[in-house]
Amino acid sequence: MxxxxxxxxxxxxxxxxxxxxxxxxxxxxxxxxxxxxxxxxxxxxxxxxxxxxxxxxxxxxxxxxxxxxxxxxxxxxxxxxxxxxxxxxxxxxxxxxxxVSNWNELEKSYNNKDVVTVKVKESVKGGALTYIKGIRAFIPISQLSIEFIKDTSTFIGEELKVRIIEFDREKERVVLSAKEIQMEEREKNKQKLWNTLKDGERRKGKVTKLMRYGAFVDLGGVEGLIHLNDLSWKRVNKPEEVVSVGDEVEVFIISSDKSKNRISLALKDVKDNPWENIDFNIGDVLEGKVVRILDFGAIVELTSGIEGLVHVSEISDERIFKPEEVLKIGDKAKVKVLDIDKEAQKMSLSIKSASNPYEEELKQYNDTEEGFTIGEMFKDLFK
Missing domain, CATH: 2.40.50.140 (Nucleic acid-binding proteins)
Structure with missing residues (x-):
């Protein structure tokens, strides 16, 4: 028992x-x-x-x-x-x-490529430091933003969405990237924007870059180009005459091509097109200013936004080979309107005809149907 x-x-x-x-x-x-x-x-x-x-x-x-x-x-x-x-x-x-638990969670986040939010605590050489669940992590300066960063101290206290791009538990090394998340968000916004863009509509944007041929504007993930001619109805020689990098602008969508990732913009208001309200006609003699010299002629500005071409053959009665033999930029010149094409926004002018506005009429009057002048017909009587 x-x-x-x-x-x-x-x-x-x-x-x-x-x-x-x-x-x-x-x-x-x-x-x-x-x-x-x-x-x-x-x-x-x-x-x-x-x-x-x-x-x-x-x-x-x-x-x-x-x-x-x-x-x-x-x-x-x-x-x-x-x-x-x-x-x-x-x-x-x-x-x-x-x-230990936090390292396990970080490793899981790394493997799952999770997005986490952190607050930047310290600026260090080459980047910034933060903490995820009490574990120190490093954000290289190249991964802080999609924009160029000069001073990482400006990020102290800022909350960032990041992803773990390097993880080594033994070395206690954790590297983060905010840039990766920002690029993904920009791509999403870009696709969303492309789906809503319509030619002819107004959009707000920010000037991001100036080139000799125009200005680039960020519309919110997609950049478009304002060509030099579309910055203003007035003649523009350099984009900085009209806009500066960082300017907030309202633009018109001239055309967009998603397959080529190309958007053409205009800063000038299409409703203010001066060509729609031209108050002179073919045959009028006007005073203008030479604004550009070309190999084959000169561009003369008549009013703000309205220019015409004086072909080299219409500059002088004397035979010249280059416009600069007679004209220079800034010269005042009387011109006669030979032709107006509102749709193409082109105009043909003549300086030599402006000195004798009735030259064309006299020429037509002197011509017979057979092509002989009156003087030629009665030359024997004059003898």
Whole structure:
């Protein structure tokens, strides 16, 4: 009978032993807070002995009062420091458990390519520092923004959406990129914008770059070009005469081609087209100003936004080979309107005909149907 009791007790102790967790130093286990005071926290971890967390093992943020951050009955994750602290208790650490858990979460985020939000804490050589779940991470200057960055200190305190692009747990190296996320968002906005663009509509944008042939404007993910001729109805020699980088402008969509990733814009208001309100006619003699010299003639501005071409053959009665033999930019010149094409916004002018506005009429009057002049017909009588 006594032997049966011993067997039963042995089996009972064995069953208890089997029901207890097998723990090792360095394990992460879950436990429930049994009690706490100003110096330590007692935790049931399902082992034959309860675990104790000294207050210095609660957080990396310095010593804190356990009663202020934890409560009885709360379930927490702990790290096994020692199986036996010398008094039969298991020595635990919450702060180390948090670090291990956070590294596990970071690794998962890295593998899943998750987007996380961080706040920049410090500017350092070559980039900036931040923390994800208490783990220090580095953002290279080239990965802070899609824009050029000169001073990383301007980012301190700023929240950024980032992705982990390098992860090495052994070296405790975590590298982040905000640029990658920004490029993805820009591409989404770009596709969305292309789907809503309509030729002839107005759009607001920002001048991003000036070239000798025009200005580039960002419409919100897609850039368009305002050609020099479309900056103003007046003659423009350089885009900086009208706009500067960073200017907020309202433009017209002249045309867009998604397949070629090309958008043509106009800053000048199409409703103010001066060619629609020309108040002179063919045959009128007007005064203008030479604004450009070409190999084959000269461009003369008559009014703001209205110009015409004086062909080299219409510059002088004398035979000349180059316009600059007679004219230079800035010269005032009287011209006669030979032809007007409002649709093409072109005009043909003549300087030599302006000196004798009736030259064409006299020429027609002097011509007979056979092509002989009156003088030629009666030359014998004149003798």
């Amino acid at each position: 006594e032997e049966q009791k011993d067997v039963s007790m042995e089996e009972f102790m064995d069953s208890i032993d089997k029901s207890m967790k097998k723990i090792r130093k360095g394990d992460l286990v879950k436990g429930t807070i049994i009690s706490l005071n100003d110096d330590e926290v007692l935790v049931n971890i399902g082992y034959m002995s309860d675990g104790i967390i000294p207050k210095e093992e609660l957080s990396f943020e310095g010593e804190i009062n356990p009663k202020e951050v934890l409560k009885v009955g709360e379930e927490i994750l702990v790290y096994i420091l020692e199986i036996n602290d010398g008094e039969g208790n298991v020595l635990l650490s919450k702060k180390r458990a948090d670090v």
